[in-house]
Amino acid sequence: DAKTTQPPSMDCAEGRAANLPCNHSTISGNEYVYWYRQIHSQGPQYIIHGLKNNETNEMASLIITEDRKSSTLILPHATLRDTAVYYCIVRSLDTGTASKLTFGTGTRLQVTL
């Protein structure tokens, strides 16, 4: 699976958009980009995933560049409850094997008043 690179930490003011970048320059054509987050003292939570088109759900938007070498997770109006570690993970969709979701070090997002 392709390796990902994320900044170790970011700050965001409450109510503003939080834009979390992820580099995955070695991504291959059949690999998806997944985002999870982990709020303190909780298990990781799935946020969103995409292949090449931009995706949006009730939690966030995912913008993937045309060459697919990087992506950005956007939380449109960050709140204090969005303070968490955000993980960007690249995985191929291989229906023949069990998931081996591997977490990198992630980005620690601190939302402040």
Place this chain on the structure above:
Amino acid sequence: DTEVTQTPKHLVMGMTNKKSLKCEQHMGHRAMYWYKQKAKKPPELMFVYSYEKLSINESVPSRFSPECPNSSLLNLHLHALQPEDSALYLCASSRRPSDEKLFFGSGTQLSVL
């Protein structure tokens, strides 16, 4: 019900004790996972069960023994642990083994004395 329930939430055990961690889901998911997370580190995959059969063991020491009695339950039996095994143990499930959208429980915080 979209929850993965883990019990106990906290566990303190001695190096000669035998204890078990329990995980339960009622979402009809057919894959279940154990992850281990040390403080300030990302979760690390330990075991994967696909359709109640062990499909992945990430070279975990034999003092950790997983068990999947049925499609809703996952246990992790602990015996003769070391202090360095102290960590947060996370259980997760997914609809199918190849599904990368995992649902995590809140974990069991284990301390080995």
